[in-house]
Amino acid sequence: MRESLLEASGSQTSLTRGQRFCYRLGMFRKLGFFLLLIWLVPPLALAKEKYQHPGPIRLDRDGEKWAEKTLRKMSSEEKVGQLFMIWVRARFLNLDSPDYAQLRDTIRRDHIGSLAMTVPLDGPFLIKSEPYEAAMLLNQLQRDSKLPLLIAADFERGVSMRLYGTTVFPHAMAFGAAGKLDYTEALGRITAEEARAIGVHWNFFPIADVNSNPANPIINTRSFGEDPQQVGDMVAAYIRGAHAAGMLTTAKHFPGHGDTATDSHLGVARVSGDLPRLQSVELPPFRKAIEAGVDAVMVAHVSIPALEPDPNRVATVSPSVVRDLLKQQLGFKGIVVTDALDMGALTRLYASNLGRAAVDAFKAGNDMLLIPADLEASYDAVLQAVKDGEIPSDRLDVTVLKILKAKASLGLQKARCVDVNAVSKLVDKPENLATGQQVADDAVTLVRDNGKLLPLKQQGTVASGLPYQRMEEVHNRLVAVIFSDDMRLESGRVFERQLRARVPDANIIYVDPRSAGAMSDEVLQAVDQAHQVIAAVYVIPTAGKVAQAANGALQNSVAMADASGSLLQKVLEHAAEKTAVIAMGNPYLASDFPAIQNYICTFSNATVSEISAVKSLFAEIPLRGHLPVTIPNIAQRGAGIERQPLTARGGPNHVQLQSSVH
Incomplete structure (x- = not known):
């Protein structure tokens, strides 16, 4: 543009005074239009790039058509790939690095449909990442994938469970002690806002387990408490909040992991209660979750003799638990996802044939296969089962369509990447802190x-x-x-x-x-x-x-x-x-x-x-919490000595929220 103006001004010497006047007038008009354009473009560009909140989850007719059309075009190999979810560790990766190439090529080769975002490991330690690192990596993976990727994460305590610079929340049991449903709904909403801002669409939460066993080594404070009614109310409140801000939710660990004394990451946990106890204690929170419209239910690797007498069939691979109880009796129509298939409770039972675990889990009624211990063996085994007719093609189509509709309900067929520039406005807000x-x-x-x-x-x-x-x-x-x-x-x-x-x-x-x-x-x-x-x-x-x-x-x-x-x-x-x-x-x-x-x-x-x-x-805050669990030989559920503060709290960090439940 600058060069063309200089050329024009150099030709004025051969023009008459009138011609020069008209020429200058035309040039001023052009220059004025050019300046006006410069003045207008930034706002227009900003308007185009301005972050649009995903809003409540909604599957419209256009989304249904996209899912149905996409399914018709897919090969069996592509359909099987949609069933699997693999890890992605949020960190900076050069796009030409071997690590990124391996991740990208795995997604493309096996037609992976979903990713579970976590963070890097340093030995046994999780090393938290930054929101920008996560957003940029997930954006690039979305660009490199043929179909939109569904991104999930374990954000049980909010996004801060995995990423720095995000809103920090305590464990679920603290919400049970505070006893306010508005707090739990706020947890769902804020987590959804921050997660969607970085490109995560699906949270593996809320935990619907009733922690009735004080010796439980893996649920404990991750549960809202020991009372099925309170846990169910908290679960429903969380789902409401998350849905309002456009995030998929998961009730876990079906049919209940709260009355166990074994960590299923290491071995098979046993739920020994009889059927009446399951109906009165373990299942009510899951019923509440289904009534609230939960999007997914995660099935646990637990042994439940009351439902499945075969000791070698944990809930994940038991049709009696997944198909008969969850889908038929409880009427759940959403996505059924396994707990991680690389956990010790399952790998010990399938040590000689890890691929078979994926086949059995799908045949039992699960829709999505989370973190297989051996991806290639699992993918090949499921694909072969489809080709052999062991897995009916119509069952595969029903499941894949369900997954595609979940993606469409999030609008991923229209916009699969996030605006990285908006992260700083949406994450770690002072009012959320x-x-x-x-x-x-x-x-x-x-x-x-x-x-x-x-x-x-x-x-x-x-x-x-x-x-x-x-x-x-x-x-x-x-x-x-x-x-x-x-x-x-x-x-x-x-x-x-x-x-x-x-x-x-x-x-x-x-x-x-x-x-x-x-x-x-x-x-x-x-x-x-x-x-x-x-x-x-x-x-x-x-x-x-x-x-x-x-x-x-x-x-x-x-x-x-x-x-x-x-x-x-x-x-x-x-x-x-x-x-x-x-x-x-x-x-x-x-x-x-x-x-x-x-x-x-x-x-x-x-x-x-x-x-x-x-x-x-130092008595700077009122003490008004109440135990959401019974501490044997110490105090019963509901106990709590209330105290008023000696100093006024006040200030901008004081948040008034109502709705109590104990």
């Missing part, structure tokens, strides 16, 4: 209080120059022992910062299972000298975690490790009256320590719960 903190605050439950320790008082920093003995005494006015596990090295860091903001000279000691024995004398000496003691215990359910107990047995992942538990017992023997124990996760741990005189439950190790725990110690 305040909601997450409010939930954690309201969940804090005071279970025991001897009236001699709480609340603590804030203390200023003591000036230096005191004799060493006096400084040591000041240092030990408040001793906080943070019991972490060996899986989460960050445990207690936020708790420490919050505590030091109020008591700068507090003596804070970190203990983990490897150091507990060696540090015993040091800890007990500090405890003996202390005026007040806080024991913050970080124990939460961890998938596949195995700890070796002193007697050689495999230890429950929600029990304290032997060395740590022994040290806590000694602390209570020395100073129970001046010690407050805070359960930063598993509330049942108090059953192993009946000498506890002051006991607080937060039901989560999330950073918001760490903040709430410290605020509760």
Whole structure:
């Protein structure tokens, strides 16, 4: 454009005055139009790129036509590929890198229809990623896929469960303790908004399991509680919130994983209740989920003798459970998805033929096959079963059409990529952060209080120059022992910062299972000298975690490790009256320590719960949480000592939400 203007101005010398006037007038008009265009284009471009909220899930006639037309064009190989969901680890990948090429080629070769987004691993540790990394990677995979990909994730505690820079929420049991359905609905809505912003469409939540077994090593605080009615109400509220913001939901782990004592990541968990108990305890939350319009149900790798007498048929591969109970008796019409097929409960039963597990799961009534232990063997086995007629072609078509319609209900046939520029406006909103903190605050439950320790008082920093003995005494006015596990090295860091903001000279000691024995004398000496003691215990359910107990047995992942538990017992023997124990996760741990005189439950190790725990110690927030579970020999469900704050809370982080249920 600049060159053409210069050429035009250079030709003016041969023109008359009138011609030059007309020429200049024309040039001014052109220039004015050009400037007007420059002024208008940015708003138009922004309007085009402006993020359009997906809105409620809706399958219109155009979407149905797309699904039906797409199905007619698909080969058997492509149809089988739509059944499988594989991992994608959200991280930065150069598009020419071998890692990206392998992922892209797997999707293309096996016609994969869905991805489960998680994050990279460093040994046993999950390394959280950033929202932009996730959004950019998922966008590129969508571009490189022939058909739109359905992206799912385990966002049980919101997107922050996998990604930094997103809204933090506590575990589900904290919502049960807070008892407000509006909180759970907000969790669904906010999670959906943030997930859709980065390109994730489907959440493997809510958990409909009723945690009736205190020894359950894998559900525990992931459940809303032990009361089927409350769990069902919470499940329905979550579905409402998620649907309003355009996200698919999953009720899991059918027909119930709450009354088990085995981690199904490691072995077969057994649900031993009879049929009347299943009907009255395990199944009601799933019925509520179906009534609320849940999009999918995830089937667990559990043994249920009341429904399936064959011990080698876990629920995932049992037609009696999936086809007869879920689809026919409960009338579920949505997507039935297996729990991960690479979990130990299933791979042990199919060790000699992993591909057969996928065939049996599909024949039992499952629609989608999640994370096969051997993708190639599973894909080939299912395809061969289709070709041999073992899997009827019409059954395959019904399932694939169901999956395609789910994609169309999300509008993926029209827009499969997200606007990365909109992420910063949609994720980590201040008002959402305040909601997450409010939930954690309201969940804090005071279970025991001897009236001699709480609340603590804030203390200023003591000036230096005191004799060493006096400084040591000041240092030990408040001793906080943070019991972490060996899986989460960050445990207690936020708790420490919050505590030091109020008591700068507090003596804070970190203990983990490897150091507990060696540090015993040091800890007990500090405890003996202390005026007040806080024991913050970080124990939460961890998938596949195995700890070796002193007697050689495999230890429950929600029990304290032997060395740590022994040290806590000694602390209570020395100073129970001046010690407050805070359960930063598993509330049942108090059953192993009946000498506890002051006991607080937060039901989560999330950073918001760490903040709430410290605020509760200093009576900065009202204590109004109630136990959503019974702690054997300690307290019944519904227990909770209520306290009013000593200081006004107020401020912009105060969120008013109504609708209580306990």
